[in-house]
Amino acid sequence: KNEVEQSPQNLTAQEGEFITINCSYSVGISALHWLQQHPGGGIVSLFMLSSGKKKHGRLIATINIQEKHSSLHITASHPRDSAVYICAVSGSGAGSYQLTFGKGTKLSVIP
C-alpha cells in the first residue's frame, strides 16, 4: 500500500506570503491529486497531475516522479486560502481506483 506523507501538518502564514506544502509517497502512481477543504465544508479538487507542473491562478502544483514528491505552492496568500490541503495518489494498473490520502495540511493565513 502506498504511504502518503504531507508536511507540514500545520502552517500559519501572514497575508501575502509565499506558501509551500509538500507531499511524498512511497510507491509509483498513475496520478496525484491536490484537494482543498474549508472548515465545515466540502472537498474541492484543485489539481490532478501525473508529471511536470500545473498552474491555476495563484496556485501552482509540481510533481517529481523520480523523487516521488509533489509540492503545492500558493503565491500572495490570502485569508480565504485558509483551509486544509490534502494530497492523494492514485495507484497504477488494477489499483488505480484506490486513492490513498495524506492526513492533510491545515493552513491559516492571518491578515
Place this chain on the structure above:
Amino acid sequence: DAGITQSPRYKITETGRQVTLMCHQTWSHSYMFWYRQDLGHGLRLIYYSAAADITDKGEVPDGYVVSRSKTENFPLTLESATRSQTSVYFCASSDRVGGSPLHFGNGTRLTVT
C-alpha cells in the same frame, strides 16, 4: 443543478439503528465512491462502484452495505449503527479512475449515540 448531492447533511441516530446516506450525481459518471473522514486517519475508502450493479469493498467496509441500481445513485447503509461509525461521510464521483479529478459531495456528518 448539476453536481453531486448528499443527504442528509447531518444525522443523529442511536446504536443499533439502520441508517441510509444518500448520494446523487448528475454527470453520469461511471465511478462513485464512499469515504469516511476521521481525525488522525484522513479519508478512507469504504466502498466504490465502477458502474451500475458493480460494487466492491474498499479499505474499511465492515458494517456498511451499498447498492447501485442506477448510475446516478449510490446509497450507503449502516445496517446496525455503532458509535465507531460516528464520522463525516463523503461521496465522490469520477468519469475515469485514476486519470480524472474526483468530485465530492458536501458530506454527511453522522453521530451515533
